[in-house]
Amino acid sequence: MAVDIGARDLLGLYEQMSVIRGTERAAHDLFLAGLVKGTTHLAAGHEAVAVGASFALRPDDYVFATYRGHHHAMARGATPAECLAELMSKRTGVCKAKGGSMHLTKASAGMLGSYAIVGAHLPMAAGAAWSAKLRGSGQVAVAFFGDGATNIGALHEALNLAAVWALPVLFICENNLYMEYTPIGSVTAVAHPAADRAPAYLLPAEVIDGNDVAVVADAVRRAAARARDGGGPTVLEALTYRQFGHSRTDPATYRPAGELESWLARDPLELARQRLADHGVPQADIAAADARAAQVVAEAVAAAKAADPPDPADALTDVWADGGSAWRT
Amino acid sequence: MADVITYREAVSEGIAREMRRDPSVVCLGEDIGAAGGVFKTTAGLFAEFGPDRIKDTPISEQAIVGMAMGAAMTGVRPVAEIMFSDFLACCWDYLANEIPKMRYMTGGQVKVPLVVRTANGGGLGFGAQHSQSVENWALAVPGLKVVAPATPADVIGLLAAAIRSDDPVLFFEHKGLFASKGETAPDGHLVPLGQAAVARAGSDVTIVALASTVPLALAAADELAEGGVAAEVVDLRCLVPLDMATVLASVGKTSRLLIVEENPYQGGWGGTVASVVADEGFELLDAPIRRVAAECVPLPFADVLEDQVIPTTAKVVAALRSLLAY
Structure with a gap:
C-alpha cells in the first residue's frame, strides 16, 4: 500500500498522539484522585485513528464521535486544557461542564459532538453530508463509531440512505474487539462487523491497521476524495485496541492472557516511532516532541485544576435559542 | 370574503x-x-x-x-x-x-x-x-x-x-x-410559539383545549349557550411554551376550569395545566379543576369503543354541567 507522509508531518502527528496519550493518562490519574466524577471512556490505544483521519480531512469537514471521543475532540482542535476542565466540572470546560467526558464537542472546529447512545450519530453524520451536498460546499462528514454500534439499527438505516443518496460521508469503525465487556465476534454474524456489512449496501469498504497513523491517513484521504468527487460513502474498519477497560469501573479481566501485551507491542505511538526512525528522524527530535507534549499536558492539568467551578445559575441556561430555559408564560 | x-x-x-x-x-x-x-x-x-x-x-x-x-x-x-x-x-x-x-x-x-x-x-x-x-x-x-x-x-x-x-x-x-x-391566513402570517388564543370569549367557565379538543369545546360551549351559560374556550396552540398567563387570566374571569385533552388522563398535559392553576390560581377558583381526557387504555378499533375512550362533545357537556353545578 502506498503510504507516504513526510517526516515533518509524521513528527507532528506523533506529537499530537503523544499529547492525547498524555491527556488520557492524566484523565485516568485525575479520576483515581477523585477529581473527575461520573465515568470516563479512555481512548488510549485509539489515537492513530483520530489523528490520522483528522490529518486527511479539511478543517471545515464534520466529525461525529462517540462517548469514547476524547481523542477525536483533541485531534480536531479542542485543547487538552478545555477537555480536562470539562471532565473536572470546571467552567472553562469545552462544554461549560454541561456535557462531561461523554459529550466533548468543539463545534467551531467541525467536531460536532460525542454521543453516548450507541450508533445514534451515524444518521446525523449522513445528515450533515446531505447538508453539505445541498449547499454544494464540498465538505465531507465522518462518523467514528465502535464495533458495538454495528449491530444497532441506526447504522443500517444510515448506511442504506447514505448509499441511496450518494452522500459524502465516511463511516469509520474503531474495532477494538470488545462491545463493552463482550467480544464483538461472539455476538456478530460476520467476521468484520463494519466492513462485512458494507457490501449489503453496495458500499466500498476497507479493513485497515488502525494503529498505524499513516495507514489511517492514507485510507481516509482516498475515501474523502472519492466522497468529494460524488462517489458516495465509504466504510472503513480500523483495527485497534483500547489499552484501558471499557470505562472506569472495568478492570478488563475478560481479556485473554497475552492479548494486551501483543497489542501494546503494536502501540500506535510505537509504530509511529518506527516510521519516524525509518524516515531518518533523529531520536532526539522524537524525544523533544514527547517533552513538548508532556509540557502541554502538565500545563493543561494545572490550568484545569486552577479553574473555577461553573456558576450554579448556568444550570438554567442554554436550553433554548434565547439562551434560557423558560417553558411557560 | x-x-x-x-x-x-x-x-x-x-x-x-x-x-x-x-x-x-x-x-x-x-x-x-x-x-x-x-x-x-x-x-x-x-x-x-x-x-x-x-x-x-x-x-x-x-x-x-x-x-x-x-x-x-x-x-x-x-x-x-x-x-x-x-x-x-x-x-x-x-x-x-x-x-x-x-x-x-x-x-x-x-x-x-x-x-x-x-x-x-x-x-x-x-x-x-x-x-x-x-x-x-x-x-x-x-x-x-x-x-x-x-x-x-x-x-x-x-x-x-x-x-x-x-x-x-x-x-x-x-x-x-x-x-x-x-x-386561510394572509401572506406573511406568523403565530408566535407560546401564545394561546381565546377561541370563544365567555365569563362563566373556562375550557382549555388543544387541537382536536378545540372544536369539541366550542361545540359544547354552543350547547350550553342555549341555557344561558357563557363558556370561554382557550386554545393553547402550543404545549411548550405553555401560555399559562392566558389560562390564569381566563380563570380569573370565570373562576371555573375544565381541561379537555385527547392524551390519557394519566400523564396527560392537563395535569400540568391543573398543577400550575392549583399552585398560582387557587384563590381564583370557585370549584375543583376538572379534566376530560382519554381513558388509560390502548385505543380500540370500533367507533363505539373508541368513543368510550377519547373525549366527545357529550362528555365535555356533562363535565361542564357538573362543574357549573358545583
Missing part, C-alpha cells in the same frame, strides 16, 4: 410559504414527494420545489430524524415528516436523547433548527398503533417545543414560526382535523 381552505391544505401551504422564503428549508419523509404524503399534506410541494428539496425516504424513522438533526446542525432547516405520531417511538432516541439536549450539553455551541411534523390522534378507527395522541410524550422532554394547531390559519402561522425557530419543534397535526375548513 376570505378564502377557505382545509387544515390538510394549510399544511402544504404553510410549508410552501417558508420554502419560497428560505432556500435552506428542505423536507424529508416517507411518501412525501410525488405521492404528496399519505394524508396529502405535502401535495404540490414536489412539483414546485423538486426532488432536491422534497426527499422521499425509506421506512427508516431513525434515519429520517437523525439525518434531519445532522442537517439542521450544519446550515439547513429540515422539515421531517413522521407519518403517524405512533411511529415517533421508532425514533424516540432522537427526540428524547439527542435533538433536545444538543444545545445544552454542548454549552450552547450547537443549534438544531428543525421541525418534525406528524399526524396525531384518534377518532378515525385506525386502531391502537395509528390513533394515539402522544403530545404528552413530547411534553415530558425538556428542550422540545411542542405545537398542535386547531385551525387552518394556525397551521400556517405556527408552521412559519416553527420553521423559522432556532429551537427544535415537534409539530402535531391532528388526523381528525385534516378535512376541517377555515379561513
